[in-house]
Amino acid sequence: MGRFGEDVAAAYLEEDAMTVLERNWRCREGELDIVAMDGDAVVFVEVKTRRGDAFGSPAEAVTVAKARRLRRLAARWLSEQSWSVDEVRLDVVGVVVTDDTAYVEHFVGVL
Template sequence: MADGGMPYRVARSVGDYGEQVACRYLEDRGYVVVDRNWRCDQGELDIVALHRDTLVFCEVKTRRSNRYGSPVEAVVPAKAARLRRLALQWLREHDLHRREVRIDVLGVLVQRSGAAEVEHLRGVA
């Protein structure tokens, strides 16, 4: 079980859908997605995107309700610190140190109908 009693495969598919929604949201606003679901031994970055001259590392949190709080509330200080470490590792592996960097969180709230609301917090870490 995952996400408050939701079966893992359902939680995973909701999460995947949320990431698709987040990518479309970013692209509609002029971001260029350069990497998705990048993994290393320290964890995973959901989305890496370029917005003008800024490289943006995005954590996507998806939920089907606000019952346990809004999706963005799931990014606690320890998670933000891990995102900073992952971003540094990504930069080392891709040799892009000379860009402005930002870490954002996108909360996706998915309704039963499939409609989704996106909350975008910029510069969280």
């Protein structure tokens, strides 16, 4: 389910003129779901997928602790790059999957 949601999110971002640089980037401290470019901004995207919204929207699953960890992972990813970045953004993409449809909510710069 999580992989499907990430596939949906990556396709959505690319349709929105973003360029996906990496998916499932891992280091010792954790994982970044998607790293993308949106114009001159590097965007770190956390993807949350659910089979429905009975327990709230997928984006509500991103806790304060998770947001802190994403910031640390983003800093680590940036430190490993050989180019400089002018703008950095942390987004959340929520994917709700029903029987035959995936609904996407993109929250820009929320973390």
